[in-house]
Amino acid sequence: MHAIFILWLREVKKYSRSRAQIVASLGQPLLYLLVLGFGLGPVFQKSGNGSYLQFVAPGVIGMTVLFTSVFSGIALLFDRQFGFLKETLVAPVPRIRIMIGRTLGGATVAMLQGTLIFVVCLIAGFRPVSLTTIPLGFLFMALIAIVFAALGTAIGSGLQDMQGFQLIMNFLVLPIFFLSGALFPLTNIPKALAFIMRLDPLSYGVDGLRGALSGLTQFGFATNLITLAAIAVALLVFGAWRFSKIEI
Amino acid sequence: MIRVQNLVKKFADFTAVNDVSFTVAKGEIFAFLGPNGAGKTTTIKMLTTLLPPTSGTLQLNGLDPTRQPNAVRQQFGIVFQDPSLDGDLTAAENLELHGVLYNVPRKIRHQRAEMLLKLFELWDRKDSQVKKFSGGMKRRLEIARGFLHTPKILFLDEPTLGLDPQSRNQLWTHVRRLNDAEQVTVFLTTHYMEEADRVAQRIAVIDHGRIVAMGSSQELKQRTKTESLEEAFLALTGTTIRDETANSSDQLRQMVQMWRR
Numbered sequence: 001m002h003a004i005f006i007l008w009l010r011e012v013k014k015y016s017r018s019r020a021q022i023v024a025s026l027g028q029p030l031l032y033l034l035v036l037g038f039g040l041g042p043v044f045q046k047s048g049n050g051s052y053l054q055f056v057a058p059g060v061i062g063m064t065v066l067f068t069s070v071f072s073g074i075a076l077l078f079d080r081q082f083g084f085l086k087e088t089l090v091a092p093v094p095r096i097r098i099m100i101g102r103t104l105g106g107a108t109v110a111m112l113q114g115t116l117i118f119v120v121c122l123i124a125g126f127r128p129v130s131l132t133t134i135p136l137g138f139l140f141m142a143l144i145a146i147v148f149a150a151l152g153t154a155i156g157s158g159l160q161d162m163q164g165f166q167l168i169m170n171f172l173v174l175p176i177f178f179l180s181g182a183l184f185p186l187t188n189i190p191k192a193l194a195f196i197m198r199l200d201p202l203s204y205g206v207d208g209l210r211g212a213l214s215g216l217t218q219f220g221f222a223t224n225l226i227t228l229a230a231i232a233v234a235l236l237v238f239g240a241w242r243f244s245k246i247e248i
Numbered sequence: 249m250i251r252v253q254n255l256v257k258k259f260a261d262f263t264a265v266n267d268v269s270f271t272v273a274k275g276e277i278f279a280f281l282g283p284n285g286a287g288k289t290t291t292i293k294m295l296t297t298l299l300p301p302t303s304g305t306l307q308l309n310g311l312d313p314t315r316q317p318n319a320v321r322q323q324f325g326i327v328f329q330d331p332s333l334d335g336d337l338t339a340a341e342n343l344e345l346h347g348v349l350y351n352v353p354r355k356i357r358h359q360r361a362e363m364l365l366k367l368f369e370l371w372d373r374k375d376s377q378v379k380k381f382s383g384g385m386k387r388r389l390e391i392a393r394g395f396l397h398t399p400k401i402l403f404l405d406e407p408t409l410g411l412d413p414q415s416r417n418q419l420w421t422h423v424r425r426l427n428d429a430e431q432v433t434v435f436l437t438t439h440y441m442e443e444a445d446r447v448a449q450r451i452a453v454i455d456h457g458r459i460v461a462m463g464s465s466q467e468l469k470q471r472t473k474t475e476s477l478e479e480a481f482l483a484l485t486g487t488t489i490r491d492e493t494a495n496s497s498d499q500l501r502q503m504v505q506m507w508r509r
Contacts, residue, residue: 002348002351003348003349005348006344006345006348006349007345010334010337010345013336013337013341014334014336014337017336017377018336079334082331082334082335083328083330083331083332083333084332084333084334086298086328086332087328087332087333087334087346087349088349089297089298090296090297090298090321090324090326091321091346091349091350092318092321092322092349092350092351093321093349094318247298247299247300248293248298248299
């Protein structure tokens with residue numbers, strides 16, 4: 001338990017010390033929120049879908065949680081390069097605990113970052129449909145964070161250099177984001193696309209968040225919760241297995 | 249305490265460790281000497297559960313690192329050749345993290361951390377982030393961390409690389425004290441022959457993945473009919489310089505150094 005806690009604490013401390021990085025990481029979500037939010041707003045309204053800001057804000061929160069948590073897992077690559085990973089791998093602590101400590105730490109950081117964006121959304125004019133469903137929104141944030149922190153760890157366990165990192169960002173993380181319905185509704189889209197979107201774990205996270213915060217859900221809370229929880233368990237097991245196979 | 253038999257490690261196209269066998273007795277100080285790329289660090293990685301061997305058997309205190317990694321990790325402490333600190337954490341936090349991972353009780357952890365930070369003259373800077381430290385300070389902190397818990401076996405992989413004579417002296421005095429008082433078995437590698445000559449009771453010379461000679465410093469000198477260990481070493485391993493290919497970690501480090509400018 002102590003080992004899990006101290007590794008969790010390490011992630012949170014590292015986050016709180018990287019002020020510049022926190023500010024920098026607000027840039028992209030702000031662009032999506034403000035430029036798309038106000039730019040596409042009138043078109044969205046005309047097509048009879050209501051306020052685009054109300055629609056896109058949960059998507060942007062989901063995106064932030066996705067990027068932060070995947071990145072925390074992939075930060076394993078940096079620990080490998082700068083040597084700290086060795087220190088944890090030779091310690092007399094089962095690797096599963098090291099993996100859990102890191103993953104929970106990464107998920108916590110992603111939650112904090114998501115909360116920050118939630119506040120920014122409120123300032124930009126986003127209004128949650130009801131105060132009572134906000135905790136449900138945070139539950140979905142937590143599930144997204146755990147799913148993708150575990151995925152990041154699974155990927156980071158095998159990465160050897162920065163080139164691999166770019167590959168993962170462009171061919172896995174960005175598609176996960178764009179295919180999740182974070183930016184546009186999943187209704188009336190081509191069947192093939194709809195099928196792919198159903199395979200994207202983030203679709204369920206964003207849909208759940210949107211249901212909790214904006215009152216718009218396509219799959220329903222039960223489906224979203226069960227699917228995400230199942231994927232979280234599967235990815236935690238997969239990530240732990242990959243982590244246990246790390247060679248230096 | 250350490251028993252290695254017919255150890256082989258092959259990477260894709262070359263054999264890093266080729267049929268190495270040796271034993272180290274409890275309480276012994278054993279030095280592994282060899283030119284760059286001879287297989288010293290690879291052997292240590294296999295002993296410390298970081299790499300699985302291709303073939304051969306390993307035993308630490310009767311335990312097999314490939315089959316009982318967690319039990320083996322209870323037995324040893326290690327100071328790595330290359331950096332392994334977290335630069336975002338402070339010196340004190342790095343030690344605290346190590347102490348928790350190694351189950352050192354809180355009170356002893358704090359006492360020992362204070363003692364070691366003072367010994368290696370880092371106490372004033374204990375609350376600074378490690379990334380702000382000079383190379384020598386980082387090295388000292390790494391060594392202090394290696395002594396935070398008292399293992400049965402201590403691995404020191406080129407521990408004095410980049411250390412000033414004062415810190416080197418502190419290090420070896422401390423190693424000897426641990427070895428005397430607590431019967432800690434020490435397995436070390438170094439490029440400084442006079443250090444090996446001074447501290448090690450037994451020395452193995454490894455080259456191209458094979459052990460070419462083993463014995464006390466005296467025996468090695470007699471065998472090669474030389475005056476010093478350095479000459480004996482050169483007589484055993486030749487005078488050509490070895491190249492190590494730069495791997496991706498080195499490239500990334502260079503890149504990061506570029507960004508920092």
